[in-house]
Amino acid sequence: AQKVTQAQTEISVVEKEDVTLDCVYETRDTTYYLFWYKQPPSGELVFLIRRNSFDEQNEISGRYSWNFQKSTSSFNFTITASQVVDSAVYFCALSEANAGGTSYGKLTFGQGTILTVHP
């Protein structure tokens, strides 16, 4: 069964600090997809990134970067020079592509990490 663990329940930083959110996953499938979503105080879920299991290249998008390491089953998310607007709950999620050949994209979420950025 698939599982996602976000061990950091809450992180508090001061603006301009860098912060890394950890995500560790478990799956028996060789083909899977990893996601990060942001949930700001307003409550919606905002898609940030999707990564497939065959692409271990790190990705950078502005102040955001992601480090995918299959060897440690981790998909960590780093915010560089954090801003107050980054304050939110961040969820890592996993979708298996080949669950018996009948996967329909179910997302399994981690518990989420509450990030608070202080001015």
Add this chain to the structure above:
Amino acid sequence: EPEVTQTPSHQVTQMGQEVILRCVPISNHLYFYWYRQILGQKVEFLVSFYNNEISEKSEIFDDQFSVERPDGSNFTLKIRSTKLEDSAMYFCASSGTSGTSTDTQYFGPGTRLTVL
């Protein structure tokens, strides 16, 4: 930019009453989902829907729950007889323009259901 919409934003109901939560997925998407999030907890999968039928459901999605796509645009979640523990935020999501279920899921803003 296309987006998933949900109505109502907040629904208050009495225990035992039926509720219908409505969603309009992104128009060219093929896969539809419901998730729920109890306050302060993680987001949990309820059901996926493809080709006019349920493709997968979780243990949470028991006989009290049903989904329907009554026309070409709406996707609904019905809870037949609400319980206190059904109080949660319910998110609708859609994905898949290419027939691939693992396309990115885009979420609606959620409906907060409060059962009294």
